[in-house]
Amino acid sequence: xxxxxxxxxxxxxxxxxxxxxxxxxxxxxxxxxxxxxxxxxxxxxxxxxxxxxxxxxxxxxxxxxxxxxxxxxxxxxxxxxxxxxxxxxxxxxxxxxxxxxxxxxxxxxxxxxxxxxxxxxxxxxxxxxxxxxxxxxxxxxxxxxxxxxxxxxxxxxxxxxxxxxxxxxxxxxxxxxxxxxxxxxxxxxxxxxxxxxxxxxxxxxxxxxxxxxxxxxxxxxxxxxxxxxxxxxxxxxxxxxxxxxxxxxxxxxxxxxxxxxxxxxxxxxxxxxxxxxxxxxxxxxxxxxxxxxxxxxxxxxxxxxxxxxxxxxxxxxxxxxxxxxxxxxxxxxxxxxxx
Amino acid sequence: xxxxxxxxxxxxxxxxxxxxxxxxxxxxxxxxxxxxxxxxxxxxxxxxxxxxxxxxxxxxxxxxxxxxxxxxxxxxxxxxxxxxxxxxxxxxxxxxxxxxxxxxxxxxxxxxxxxxxxxxxxxxxxxxxxxxxxxxxxxxxxxxxxxxxxxxxxxxxxxxxxxxxxxxxxxxxxxxxxxxxxxxxxxxxxxxxxxxxxxxxxxxxxxxxxxxxxxxxxxxxxxxxxxxxxxxxxxxxxxxxxxxxxxxxxxxxxxxxxxxxxxxxxxxxxxxxxxxxxxxxxxxxxxxxxxxxxxxxxxxxxxxxxxxxxxxxxxxx
Amino acid sequence: xxxxxxxxxxxxxxxxxxxxxxxxxxxxxxxxxxxxxxxxxxxxxxxxxxxxxxxxxxxxxxxxxxxxxxxxxxxxxxxxxxxxxxxxxxxxxxxxxxxxxxxxxxxxxxxxxxxxxxxxxxxxxxxxxxxxxxxxxxxxxxxxxx
Ligand code: SF4
Ligand code: SF4
Ligand code: SF4
Ligand code: SF4
Ligand code: SF4
Numbered sequence: 085x086x087x088x089x090x091x092x093x094x095x096x097x098x099x100x101x102x103x104x105x106x107x108x109x110x111x112x113x114x115x116x117x118x119x120x121x122x123x124x125x126x127x128x129x130x131x132x133x134x135x136x137x138x139x140x141x142x143x144x145x146x147x148x149x150x151x152x153x154x155x156x157x158x159x160x161x162x163x164x165x166x167x168x169x170x171x172x173x174x175x176x177x178x179x180x181x182x183x184x185x186x187x188x189x190x191x192x193x194x195x196x197x198x199x200x201x202x203x204x205x206x207x208x209x210x211x212x213x214x215x216x217x218x219x220x221x222x223x224x225x226x227x228x229x230x231x232x233x234x235x236x237x238x239x240x241x242x243x244x245x246x247x248x249x250x251x252x253x254x255x256x257x258x259x260x261x262x263x264x265x266x267x268x269x270x271x272x273x274x275x276x277x278x279x280x281x282x283x284x285x286x287x288x289x290x291x292x293x294x295x296x297x298x299x300x301x302x303x304x305x306x307x308x309x310x311x312x313x314x315x316x317x318x319x320x321x322x323x324x325x326x327x328x329x330x331x332x333x334x335x336x337x338x339x340x341x342x343x344x345x346x347x348x349x350x351x352x353x354x355x356x357x358x359x360x361x362x363x364x365x366x367x368x369x370x371x372x373x374x375x376x377x378x379x380x381x382x383x384x385x386x387x388x389x390x391x392x393x394x395x396x397x398x399x400x401x402x403x404x405x406x407x408x409x410x411x412x413x414x415x416x417x418x419x420x421x422x423x
Numbered sequence: 424x425x426x427x428x429x430x431x432x433x434x435x436x437x438x439x440x441x442x443x444x445x446x447x448x449x450x451x452x453x454x455x456x457x458x459x460x461x462x463x464x465x466x467x468x469x470x471x472x473x474x475x476x477x478x479x480x481x482x483x484x485x486x487x488x489x490x491x492x493x494x495x496x497x498x499x500x501x502x503x504x505x506x507x508x509x510x511x512x513x514x515x516x517x518x519x520x521x522x523x524x525x526x527x528x529x530x531x532x533x534x535x536x537x538x539x540x541x542x543x544x545x546x547x548x549x550x551x552x553x554x555x556x557x558x559x560x561x562x563x564x565x566x567x568x569x570x571x572x573x574x575x576x577x578x579x580x581x582x583x584x585x586x587x588x589x590x591x592x593x594x595x596x597x598x599x600x601x602x603x604x605x606x607x608x609x610x611x612x613x614x615x616x617x618x619x620x621x622x623x624x625x626x627x628x629x630x631x632x633x634x635x636x637x638x639x640x641x642x643x644x645x646x647x648x649x650x651x652x653x654x655x656x657x658x659x660x661x662x663x664x665x666x667x668x669x670x671x672x673x674x675x676x677x678x679x680x681x682x683x684x685x686x687x688x689x690x691x692x693x694x695x696x697x698x699x700x701x702x703x704x705x706x707x708x709x710x711x712x713x714x715x716x717x718x719x720x721x722x723x724x725x726x727x728x729x730x731x732x733x734x735x736x737x738x739x740x
Numbered sequence: 741x742x743x744x745x746x747x748x749x750x751x752x753x754x755x756x757x758x759x760x761x762x763x764x765x766x767x768x769x770x771x772x773x774x775x776x777x778x779x780x781x782x783x784x785x786x787x788x789x790x791x792x793x794x795x796x797x798x799x800x801x802x803x804x805x806x807x808x809x810x811x812x813x814x815x816x817x818x819x820x821x822x823x824x825x826x827x828x829x830x831x832x833x834x835x836x837x838x839x840x841x842x843x844x845x846x847x848x849x850x851x852x853x854x855x856x857x858x859x860x861x862x863x864x865x866x867x868x869x870x871x872x873x874x875x876x877x878x879x880x881x882x883x884x885x886x
Contacts, residue, residue, distance in 0.1 A: 148661030219544045313460040318633030344661035401691035403457025620834025620872040664874035730814045738842035
């Protein structure tokens with residue numbers, strides 16, 4: 085259903101939601117924006133940036149969290165998984181789309197992560213479409229888009245003085261019961277804005293046949309070339325909304341088993357207890373990152389594992405650009421190369 | 424700014440004369456704010472070489488990735504040349520295996536300071552001859568004073584000229600003022616204990632433990648960093664307050680007498696965390712207590728590698 | 741402060757020349773003082789101090805031999821440089837420098853360590869519990885990195 089939300093009514097609505105939910109929205113933290121819980125007198129920071137620096141996956145998979153507590157002489161206690169009702173407001177479509185991909189990881193039939201699941205179920209997600217798409221993002225290239233609905237309960241379109249609200253699920257409808265319905269014209273206007281936004285985004289690289297190229301060139305010198313300046317840090321993966329790797333560590337001194345973010349770009353990620361490391365250098369690690377997103381995800385869920393949010397492009401300390409890397413990959417020969 | 428053609432010509436010369444196997448420099452990036460470190464193996468590739476104030480990395484960080492037998496050419500600014508000296512002192516590469524093309528540096532621009540003023544959508548950045556920078560952004564054209572955009576470490580730089588370079592391209596610049604460099608440390612030290620701690624906590628607790636600061640630093644080349652040790656566990660893993668503080672405290676402390684204040688760590692941080700106020704305190708102490716500055720040559724041992732009986736220490740009876 | 745402060749003593753195994761003193765340290769150290777014996781003060785990595793601080797120590801004392809009496813010749817003066825700087829540095833970010841102390845013991849000293857520890861304890865008691873730097877504690881879900 086399409087509804088109209090006046091911009092000057094937004095804060096009122098957010099405050100009303102705060103009665104029922106803990107409401108997270110992009111606010112300023114230092115020089116960037118971050119999903120923080122709204123406090124009295126909050127100030128939203130939508131105009132500052134499209135995406136928050138840290139993707140909202142962190143609200144479901146915190147950088148560190150305790151899984152269970154134990155004592156030295158036996159006995160342990162699991163950390164309860166219930167979460168109070170939450171609402172995330174102003175999430176961009178690329179980030180919301182990424183959440184649906186992570187669901188396929190954390191909510192598999194045989195292995196469901198109770199913490200992730202509880203948080204997902206307790207959370208309503210209201211998106212804000214990108215009527216002026218960002219420079220580094222390339223959502224349309226990877227099958228998403230600036231007004232993609234995946235993972236959202238409702239989506240807003242900025243029409244100047246007003247937002248057009250499209251409710252997409254029951255949870256979403258429940259949020260906007262007080263609003264008046266949009267007129268035919270307004271809905272039309274919104275869909276024009278949406279189409280124009282998508283159309284304004286250039287195709288960053290060819291995805292057709294890209295997977296095959298990556299698979300066939302597993303042993304190509306290409307990987308050495310594109311990874312030469314890579315520092316092997318965690319920026320591109322920690323800031324990526326679809327990266328989910330974690331490490332489980334026993335903090336014996338304080339008696340907790342914790343889960344921390346981890347990344348395939350770290351040397352220790354694939355280091356085995358024997359001392360052998362199957363991905364001994366940044367070459368193999370870079371290959372893993374790109375191939376996971378543009379090949380292995382396709383094998384698993386038939387979707388590209390990147391939603392084109394552009395964070396890795398923006399914040400890589402040495403300016404490595406995944407778009408340029410993939411453009412180059414597409415130029416690679418098709419025949420199978422052997423090591 | 425050095426003449427880019429002279430820079431290229433020298434890089435080509437040393438490659439074609441077989442003096443080096445590879446030249447490390449920068450090339451244009453795929454995004455306007457981020458030139459990329461680049462590795463040139465043939466004279467033809469050198470055509471891509473660029474050098475400008477947005478080149479934010481310390482290239483010496485790549486030195487330890489190469490075998491010691493490899494002959495390496497590198498474009499170095501003041502701080503980079505000192506990092507190289509420090510690495511040579513630590514036996515990370517023989518000086519004979521290096522050819523340093525020095526460029527006097529008038530400071531690195533912190534791209535964050537551009538974005539703060541222009542918004543995040545930047546299309547191009549052009550340095551102009553009158554010390555201004557022309558930025559084309561979605562929100563319009565901006566002419567910004569370069570001085571206001573400099574990274575803090577560069578604004579306080581003491582040694583802008585390359586030290587012990589094999590050749591210097593461009594005119595030497597006046598040396599910086601050491602008094603200016605310690606001003607900031609002194610100002611910070613002048614705050615109350617609680618204020619200093621509040622600042623430290625506020626910065627450290629934003630950390631996501633991505634280790635970009637470590638990987639960007641030429642002096643963090645340990646095969647196994649202390650945070651990667653499982654037993655003994657030196658500090659907590661993850662982003663607990665103790666874990667984040669432990670990481671910040673020790674990473675900086677490991678640079679005592681080794682850090683050249685290049686600021687590459689800070690510029691690499693995705694969370695815009697300030698951290699040079701830690702290393703600068705240590706550098707300043709090394710200057711004050713032991714009259715030591717790192718990298719002025721490749722032979723003087725840093726204070727923690729030497730012992731004397733006559734330290735003027737609080738711990739002396 | 742009414743609470744007894746938590747102290748850590750890093751003791752060089754050579755510095756207590758009198759067997760009675762060593763025996764006192766080994767068996768009769770008050771409960772609030774945690775003993776870490778090391779083969780030489782030169783073996784003390786600043787990480788050990790950090791570990792003590794993050795473990796909740798209100799004060800850390802290092803006891804070693806006089807400068808020219810080191811069993812390993814220069815271990816103690818190398819340690820002095822590093823640990824002094826480390827304590828200055830911690831002071832810079834919120835852990836008072838007076839909470840870290842280096843004690844030099846002489847061949848002739850008898851019963852000094854007991855007195856020094858008592859004096860140090862009094863000094864730390866006056867400073868109050870260390871509260872600035874984070875200690876290892878159960879983690880919460882939430883915060884900036886939630
Ligand atoms: S952010 Fe850049 S430097 Fe860091 S691991 Fe990713 S590609 Fe490499
Ligand atoms: S790979 Fe890069 S562009 Fe793609 S979703 Fe991750 S951070 Fe965003
Ligand atoms: S610690 Fe930072 S400022 Fe110091 S040398 Fe390393 S990267 Fe440069
Ligand atoms: S932080 Fe310390 S241990 Fe880790 S890499 Fe740097 S110098 Fe080595
Ligand atoms: S780069 Fe920044 S966020 Fe990453 S580990 Fe260093 S301080 Fe933390």
